[in-house]
Amino acid sequence: MTGGNAIRGTRVGSGPAVGESERGEAAxxxxxxxxxxxxxxxxxxxxxxxxxxxxxxxxxxxxxxxxxxxxxxxxxRNEPYKSHLAYVKERRSDADGMAILEEALSKLRERKGR
The missing domain is CATH 2.20.28.270 (RNA polymerase-binding protein A)
Incomplete structure (x- = not known):
């Protein structure tokens, strides 16, 4: 059961004039x-x-x-989603990718050998 202070049939913000004095006239x-x-x-x-x-x-x-x-x-026109790999493949050829991979692997082998 609700308290005795509730005003039945109304809700906060209802009615055309509620708050207009605070907000002013609409542009x-x-x-x-x-x-x-x-x-x-x-x-x-x-x-x-x-x-x-x-x-x-x-x-x-x-x-x-x-x-x-x-x-x-x-x-x-919607451009399809491109992954990071797709952008890399636009900039580099397969040969460039293999050269970079070989360089990285040789560095890893060198570090592991120490």
């Missing part, structure tokens, strides 16, 4: 229309004095959305 807003290549439409709001971006990520599919409904921006 004037404007809604901007964006369309993606999948014909999804989104209308984010921006402050009146804010610079409106040319592209916005579509909240439904994640593709870039643009201001022109007839010519939405094309999907960005």
């Amino acid at each position: 004037p807003r404007k809604r901007v229309d964006y369309w993606c290549a999948n014909a999804h439409h989104s209308r984010p709001s921006f402050a009146m004095d804010a610079e409106v971006p040319e592209e916005w990520d579509c909240p439904r599919c994640g593709l870039p959305a643009g201001l022109d409904q007839e010519n939405p921006p094309e999907a960005r």
Whole structure:
């Protein structure tokens, strides 16, 4: 059973005027229309004095959305994940790798021999 001090039917932060005196009035807003290549439409709001971006990520599919409904921006090309070894193989040939390996192994053998 709850205590006798609880106000039934309300919760913290409910009601339109709660906290407005503390936070002040909201800045004037404007809604901007964006369309993606999948014909999804989104209308984010921006402050009146804010610079409106040319592209916005579509909240439904994640593709870039643009201001022109007839010519939405094309999907960005995703680069596949590359491991450290893949980047090393781009910089070095197999012969270079074998030479480096032989050098490292000879140093290890030299140390072990002492």
